[in-house]
Amino acid sequence: MKELGIDMEEIRRRMSFVGLSKEEIQLLSGMEAFALGHADRIVAAFYQHLLAFKETRALLKDQPTVDRLLASQKEYLLEIFSGRFDKAYFERRLQTGAVHHRIGLAPKLYISTYSFYENILSRLIAAAYEHEPDRGMRRDLAVRKIFRIDMVLALEFYFHSYFLEMKTRLDENIKEMDDFTRMVSHDLKEPLRGIEAFSSFLLEDYTALLDEKGKRYLNFLKESAVRMKELIHDLLTLVSLSRKGPNLENVDLDALLTEVKHDLEFSIQQRKAKVQWTPHLPTLYCDRIQVGEVFKNLLSNAIKFNTKTSPSVEIAVREEKAFYTFSFKDDGIGIDPRYIAQIFRPFERLHPQDEFEGTGVGLAICKKIIEGYGGKIWIESKEGEGSTFFFTLPKRPKQRGNDHA
Ligand code: ADP
Numbered sequence: 001m002k003e004l005g006i007d008m009e010e011i012r013r014r015m016s017f018v019g020l021s022k023e024e025i026q027l028l029s030g031m032e033a034f035a036l037g038h039a040d041r042i043v044a045a046f047y048q049h050l051l052a053f054k055e056t057r058a059l060l061k062d063q064p065t066v067d068r069l070l071a072s073q074k075e076y077l078l079e080i081f082s083g084r085f086d087k088a089y090f091e092r093r094l095q096t097g098a099v100h101h102r103i104g105l106a107p108k109l110y111i112s113t114y115s116f117y118e119n120i121l122s123r124l125i126a127a128a129y130e131h132e133p134d135r136g137m138r139r140d141l142a143v144r145k146i147f148r149i150d151m152v153l154a155l156e157f158y159f160h161s162y163f164l165e166m167k168t169r170l171d172e173n174i175k176e177m178d179d180f181t182r183m184v185s186h187d188l189k190e191p192l193r194g195i196e197a198f199s200s201f202l203l204e205d206y207t208a209l210l211d212e213k214g215k216r217y218l219n220f221l222k223e224s225a226v227r228m229k230e231l232i233h234d235l236l237t238l239v240s241l242s243r244k245g246p247n248l249e250n251v252d253l254d255a256l257l258t259e260v261k262h263d264l265e266f267s268i269q270q271r272k273a274k275v276q277w278t279p280h281l282p283t284l285y286c287d288r289i290q291v292g293e294v295f296k297n298l299l300s301n302a303i304k305f306n307t308k309t310s311p312s313v314e315i316a317v318r319e320e321k322a323f324y325t326f327s328f329k330d331d332g333i334g335i336d337p338r339y340i341a342q343i344f345r346p347f348e349r350l351h352p353q354d355e356f357e358g359t360g361v362g363l364a365i366c367k368k369i370i371e372g373y374g375g376k377i378w379i380e381s382k383e384g385e386g387s388t389f390f391f392t393l394p395k396r397p398k399q400r401g402n403d404h405a
Contacts, residue, residue, distance in 0.1 A: 001094060003160065004094070004156055004160055006094075006153075006156075008090075011085075011090055014149050015145075015149065018145045019145060020142065020145040024145065025083050025085060025142070026083065027135075027138060028082075028083040028139065028142050028143070028146070029081070029082060029083025029084070030083075031081040031139060032081050034128055035077055035078050035080070035082075036078065038077075038124055039077045042077060042117070042120055042124070043074045046070075046073055046113075046116065046120075047070060049116050050113075055109055056105075056109055059103055079092075080143065080146060085146070090153060093149075093154055094153050094154065094156070096150075096153075097154035097157030097158035097159075097161065098157050098158075098161050100154065100158050101161035102161075107155055107158060110151075111151065114147055114151050117147065118143070118144055118147060121143055122140050125139050125143070178239040181236075182236060182240070185232045185236050186236075188228075188232055189229070189232055192229055192232070195222075196225040199218055199221045199222040199225065203215065203218055203219070203222065227353075231347075231359050231361075234359045234361035234362075234365070235346070237361070237365055238346060238361055238364055238365055238368065241290070241368050241369060246286070246287035246290055246372065246373075246397065248286060248287060248397065249285070249286075249287075249288065250283050250285055251283065251284055251286050251287075251288040252281075253283065253284055254280055256281075256288055257277060257281060257295055259292065260292055260295040260296045260299060261299070263296065264299060264300055267300065267304070271306070271310075271311055272309065272310040273303045273306075273310065273313060274310060274311070274312045275303075276312075276313070276314050276315070277314070277316065277317075278315070278316045281315075281317055282319070282324060284393060284395070285395070285396065286373065286393060286397060290369045290372075291369070291393070293365060293369060294365075294366045294369055294370065294391065297362035297363065297365060297366050298328040298366065300362075301362060301363070302328055302329075302387075302389075303330075304356055304357075305330070305332045305333050305351075305356055305387075306330055306331065306332030306333060307332070307333060308331060308332070311331060311332060312330070313328065313330050314327075314330075315327065315328050315329075316329070323375065323392045323393060323394040324392065324393055324395070325390055326390065326391050326392070326393070327389065328388065328389045329386065329387075330386050330387055330388075333383070333384065334381045334383040334384050334386055334387050335379065335381040335383060336350075336383045337381070337382075337383075343363050343379075344364060344366075345364060346360065346361050347359070348364075363377075370391050370393065373393055373394060373397040374394050374397060375392040375394060376391065376392050377389065377390070378390050378391075
């Protein structure tokens, strides 16, 4: 129950929602003798019912399975009419969902099974209370109400198990894809190094033999190899994010941003950029390399995608209850709102290389890092009027269950 965040308080709420009163529970507990008298027959009829349909028949693989199923059904019937609806009872209902998922009993079949029980019990209760139809009806209703609660619990756990299985499969697929990308990228690096090195040798040692056109072609070849190397490097950074779990520690973000600014000093000076931030950014429990990467990408973009003689970047942070919202505001070229979703996808760029250099992976890396922490990243921008990138980081990063480290 803990796994789904269900406690007895929640169960009581559900009981009152379906209108199952204490009095009705007492009515059920007074029916132990009725249950003992009919349980075997009901379970036998239930077995015949399962045999009658191809889908359910297929689940009755062997005698031990059948024996287990019939024993558990009998136990369930006796439990209902004992009226002991305690924590252990509801744990068992959730477990039913786990078993259904394991054996492949789809909800459509399982729900129909309940209507089979309801029909058969209705008839038996009506016969038992033939002379007191009112009392019989109240018991019949009570059974239906507890069935509703039990059915929903089993369904919830069924879908919970289903979700976990899908998530495991998805994680495996992602890991396979990442492994493949890493392998291919590593293999590509080797021939690229050769192309870059030999075009450099040609340019240095055979320059006299080349005319201007030849030199231009060779330079172009070398630059293409360098660019390809950058693309591979960024691609590897992107995929390695899902392999390595974050290295969490308390990080002074003020000091981290100062460090990042220092690393970008060359372009800051070259572009005469003014970078300012709210003093005292918080200390946060995070991976300093990953958050440093986010800062670096956003800050370098804010300077790069700016045609002003002296770009200005303002970084701020707002504290919320469970997280911080950071913003990187620039007075650069801005983005046409139509392309906003696109820029967070790997290798998506809005400008040609000769206008603004880059690989188009920086924001995809930021998104992956931030979402890995359970945060969000978004942008507000107007073309020609600058952009503000916002992102949130929780004070306590979410537990990551899919690290492949
Ligand atoms: P890169 O900077 O290598 O092109 P990014 O993934 O960092 O790759 O950015 C993707 C695209 O988003 C950029 O090519 C650019 O078109 C746009 N972009 C990113 N940051 C800004 C910004 N601050 N102002 C305007 N456009 C931006």
